[in-house]
Every structure is written in structure tokens, then in C-alpha cells.
Amino acid sequence: MSSHQISVTINGEQHTREVEARLLLVHFIREELGLTGTHIGCDTTSCGACTVLLNGVPAKSCTVFAVAADGAEVTTVEGLGNGGLHPVQRGFTEKHGLQCGFCTPGMMLTSKALLDENPDPSEADIRWGISGNLCRCTGYVNIVKAVQRASELMKENSDG
Amino acid sequence: MIPPSFDYHAPDTLEEASRLLLANPEAKLLAGGHSLIPMMRFRLAEPAALVDLRKIPGLSGIREDGGSLRIGAMTRESELEKSDLVQSRYPLLADTTRVIADPVVRNLATVGGNVAHADPGNDHPAAMLAYRASFVAAGPSGQRTIAASDFFTGPFSTSLEEGEILTEIRIPEAGPGSGGAYRKFERKVGDYAVAAVAVQLQLDGGRISGAGVALTNVGLTAIQAGAAEAALVGSDGGDAALDAAAEAAAAAADPTDDHRGSADYKRAVVRVLTHRAASSALTRAREAS
Numbered sequence: 001m002s003s004h005q006i007s008v009t010i011n012g013e014q015h016t017r018e019v020e021a022r023l024l025l026v027h028f029i030r031e032e033l034g035l036t037g038t039h040i041g042c043d044t045t046s047c048g049a050c051t052v053l054l055n056g057v058p059a060k061s062c063t064v065f066a067v068a069a070d071g072a073e074v075t076t077v078e079g080l081g082n083g084g085l086h087p088v089q090r091g092f093t094e095k096h097g098l099q100c101g102f103c104t105p106g107m108m109l110t111s112k113a114l115l116d117e118n119p120d121p122s123e124a125d126i127r128w129g130i131s132g133n134l135c136r137c138t139g140y141v142n143i144v145k146a147v148q149r150a151s152e153l154m155k156e157n158s159d160g
Numbered sequence: 161m162i163p164p165s166f167d168y169h170a171p172d173t174l175e176e177a178s179r180l181l182l183a184n185p186e187a188k189l190l191a192g193g194h195s196l197i198p199m200m201r202f203r204l205a206e207p208a209a210l211v212d213l214r215k216i217p218g219l220s221g222i223r224e225d226g227g228s229l230r231i232g233a234m235t236r237e238s239e240l241e242k243s244d245l246v247q248s249r250y251p252l253l254a255d256t257t258r259v260i261a262d263p264v265v266r267n268l269a270t271v272g273g274n275v276a277h278a279d280p281g282n283d284h285p286a287a288m289l290a291y292r293a294s295f296v297a298a299g300p301s302g303q304r305t306i307a308a309s310d311f312f313t314g315p316f317s318t319s320l321e322e323g324e325i326l327t328e329i330r331i332p333e334a335g336p337g338s339g340g341a342y343r344k345f346e347r348k349v350g351d352y353a354v355a356a357v358a359v360q361l362q363l364d365g366g367r368i369s370g371a372g373v374a375l376t377n378v379g380l381t382a383i384q385a386g387a388a389e390a391a392l393v394g395s396d397g398g399d400a401a402l403d404a405a406a407e408a409a410a411a412a413a414d415p416t417d418d419h420r421g422s423a424d425y426k427r428a429v430v431r432v433l434t435h436r437a438a439s440s441a442l443t444r445a446r447e448a449s
């Protein structure tokens with residue numbers, strides 16, 4: 001059993017800790033750093049509730065060892081808005097893109113990455129893009145509307 | 161669930177990785193971790209040590225060179241999805257990548273891991289058999305190339321020797337008149353196949369001069385359906401040849417009853433998917449002529 005000193009930049013802030021090799025990134029984020037916006041919804045890498053941006057790319061943090069994230073940049077839902085609400089968060093608020101909210105942090109991070117890559121996605125692109133994130137409440141209809149609204153807001157921001 | 165304890169190593173070179181594997185017989189390589197970590201969480205795998213490949217340079221990338229498409233073992237599925245080269249010239253590979261797991265998993269899952277894991281449910285092995293791909297392995301006695309047809313020896317087992325690491329996958333370069341398709345039937349996004357079929361064809365003067373047909377998740381390993389290939393080769397790809405290939409593929413399948421369906425049902429799925437995959441491969445091969 002080995003333990004390792006790791007340094008991970010989370011939401012712009014660097015954190016250095018000694019961790020056991022088997023510690024999962026999601027537990028590092030929730031338990032070591034107390035950032036509980038990243039959720040755990042399954043044991044099978046299926047639900048996407050634990051999605052964070054790992055070097056800008058959506059990743060299921062329940063299936064990454066914290067040691068393997070040494071040197072990485074991670075964004076969690078706490079780091080999504082910069083002071084205020086991110087357009088994706090505003091989209092989810094305005095279009096009721098959530099009910100219980102359990103899937104929402106992961107859903108929003110996946111949506112942000114999708115919009116960064118494809119600012120004007122079709123409904124099919126959105127449904128395809130979020131297909132690794134499960135929602136048990138909304139039936140996805142309002143999530144799709146929320147992402148469409150976020151896309152509009154992001155365009156307004158970049159025009160203005 | 162919490163995985164069992166292990167020693168973690170992240171070497172900078174293949175030589176060091178290979179040495180670590182030989183020094184720790186209970187060690188395993190870690191690539192994207194998206195098969196291994198779930199198995200460790202369920203304690204289906206309890207490796208004493210993990211040797212992470214992430215710091216070794218030169219293990220990822222996609223390029224054509226020396227008559228092959230070369231894919232580094234650590235190339236992520238999402239990189240295949242975003243590669244213009246793969247999307248425009250290797251339709252069988254493009255089809256396969258798109259139906260592996262889900263978009264978030266594909267950001268970390270590697271092509272090498274998919275092949276080396278050799279789960280009968282993994283989708284790349286059948287595509288690689290149909291392509292007549294080969295795999296480059298580096299180990300204590302240097303580098304060697306293994307044909308896909310010699311690689312998959314059983315469920316979760318391959319012909320990689322102790323201390324060997326898969327470094328590259330080579331697919332014969334696409335030329336005029338080549339085309340392929342992968343057709344998978346799954347219960348929902350992110351699930352392993354009920355059954356899936358890979359077909360790769362080569363046309364020569366309107367006739368099929370070469371065919372690869374292979375099946376996913378209907379046996380202990382991916383299955384190369386030689387009789388289905390034989391039914392296609394020499395034909396013009398008409399309905400009679402496609403029907404014969406579909407029958408032969410269904411006969412080559414060796415499925416069991418499980419939560420994804422009965423053996424008879426899966427054989428019927430193989431028959432239908434072989435027809436569809438061959439028909440689509442033919443259209444694409446004609447377009448590439």
C-alpha cells in the first residue's frame with residue numbers, strides 16, 4: 001500500500017495533500033476538500049453524478065484515482081460560476097432543468113464542455129452529449145431547454 | 161465502494177513499466193481505468209500494484225504511416241471520435257467508437273485498454289479482427305507484432321506475455337474500394353452489446369475481393385466468422401451472398417442465455433446485424449471506389 005504527495009488545482013486553487021493510492025478523486029474532492037457539490041450516485045461508472053472537468057474534459061471522478069490526477073486542473077460545480085452564475089447555471093434556473101438536483105452538478109459540467117466545443121448545438125447534439133449523465137427526475141426535456149437557453153446566454157455575452 | 165489497497169507507480173519509460181510488471185507478478189497496468197477501477201471497486205480485481213501508463217511519452221496519437229493507420233495504445237476513444245482521418249477514411253472504426261460506453265466514459269477510456277482488456281463485450285476486438293489489424297507489444301525481449309487473430313485467447317486473456325505492454329494498434333491503410341461498418345444492438349446508451357457485428361470489405365472491379373466479419377459478445381472472445389467471410393468473397397454483394405453471410409455468421413455465434421436475451425434471440429440478432437453491416441459496408445466501399 002503506497003501513499004503519495006499530490007498537488008491538484010481545483011477551481012483555480014492548488015491543493016497539496018498526502019493520499020493513499022486507492023483514494024478516488026471524488027472522495028478527495030468531497031472528503032479531503034469538503035467540496036460536496038460533486039455527487040456520488042452509483043458504483044458502476046454509469047450515472048455521471050460525479051462528473052468534473054479534468055483538464056477541461058468531463059470525467060467521472062469516481063473512476064479516477066486521486067494520485068493519477070496529480071498535476072491536473074479540476075473544475076467542480078463550485079468553480080463553475082465566477083462570482084455570479086455561469087450561463088449554464090442561469091439556463092438551468094430559468095428553464096427548470098432540475099427537480100431533486102442530484103444529477104445537476106455533473107449535468108451542468110458536461111453541458112459547459114459541450115457548449116465550449118459546440119456553441120450552437122442541435123437538440124440531437126445535446127441529447128447525445130449528455131447521454132453519459134443520468135437524470136431520474138426531469139425526463140430530460142427541461143434539461144435540453146436549459147442547455148439551449150445557456151447557449152443563447154453565452155452568445156449574448158460574447159456579442160455584448 | 162472503496163477499491164483494495166495497492167502500490168502505485170507512474171514510470172516515465174516503457175522499459176521501467178515492463179521492469180515493474182516483471183518485479184510484481186500481481187501488478188496490473190492502468191490505462192483509462194474505466195474497466196479496471198470498476199472491477200477493483202467490486203473486488204473482482206485486487207492487483208497488488210498498478211503501473212500507470214499516463215506519463216510514458218509517445219503512447220497516444222493517430223496517424224497513417226508505412227501502409228497502416230497507427231493508433232497509440234493510450235489514445236482515448238474521444239480522440240478517435242474527433243479525428244477527421246478516422247471519420248473520413250475508417251468508417252468501421254468510426255462506427256465502433258461511437259457506440260462504446262457514453263461520451264463521458266469515452267473521454268478517458270483508451271483504445272489499447274479496450275483491446276487488452278479482452279472482455280467479450282468490448283467492441284474494438286471484433287472491429288480489429290475484421291480489419292485484420294495487428295498489435296505492437298513492447299516487453300523484456302524487445303518489440304513484436306501480434307496479429308489480431310492470434311491475440312484474443314479467452315475471456316479477459318490475450319497472448320501478451322508477462323511484462324509486455326501493448327503500445328500500438330495497426331490497421332491496414334484504407335485504399336480505393338475499401339469500406340466497413342459496425343452494427344451494435346444495445347439495450348440502452350452505455351451498455352455492452354446484446355450482439356454486434358463488424359464487417360470490412362474490399363471491392364475489386366465490382367466484386368468483393370476481401371472480407372472480414374467478426375462478432376461481439378456472442379462467445380468467450382470476439383469471434384472471426386470465417387464462413388461468413390467466404391460467403392462474401394468472390395460475390396458481387398447481391399442479396400444471396402448477404403443472406404448466406406448472415407446465416408453463416410449466426411451459425412458461428414456461440415452465445416449463452418443471460419439478462420440480455422436467450423441464445424436463440426442473440427443468434428437472430430447476429431443474422432440481422434450481419435446483413436445490415438455488410439450492406440452498409442458495401443455502400444461505403446462503392447463510394448470509396
Ligand SMILES: Cc1cc2nc3c(=O)[nH]c(=O)nc-3n(C[C@H](O)[C@H](O)[C@H](O)COP(=O)(O)OP(=O)(O)OC[C@H]3O[C@@H](n4cnc5c(N)ncnc54)[C@H](O)[C@@H]3O)c2cc1C
Binds near residue numbers: 192198324
Ligand atoms: C459505464 C461503462 C460502459 C462501458 N461500455 C462499453 C461498451 O459498450 N463497449 C466497450 O467496448 N467498452 C465499454 N466500456 C469499457 C471501456 O471502454 C473501458 O474503458 C475499456 O474497455 C478499457 O479501457 P481503459 O483504458 O479504461 O483500460 P483500463 O481499465 O485501464 O485497463 C483494462 C485492462 O487492460 C489492461 N491494459 C490497459 N492498457 C494496456 C496496455 N497498453 N497494454 C497491456 N494491457 C493494458 C489493464 O491492465 C487492465 O487489465 C464501458 C465502461 C464503462 C465504465
Ligand code: FES
Binds near residue numbers: 060
Ligand atoms: S458516481 Fe455514478 S458515475 Fe460516478
Ligand code: FES
Binds near residue numbers: 099134
Ligand atoms: S433532477 Fe433529480 S436526478 Fe436529475
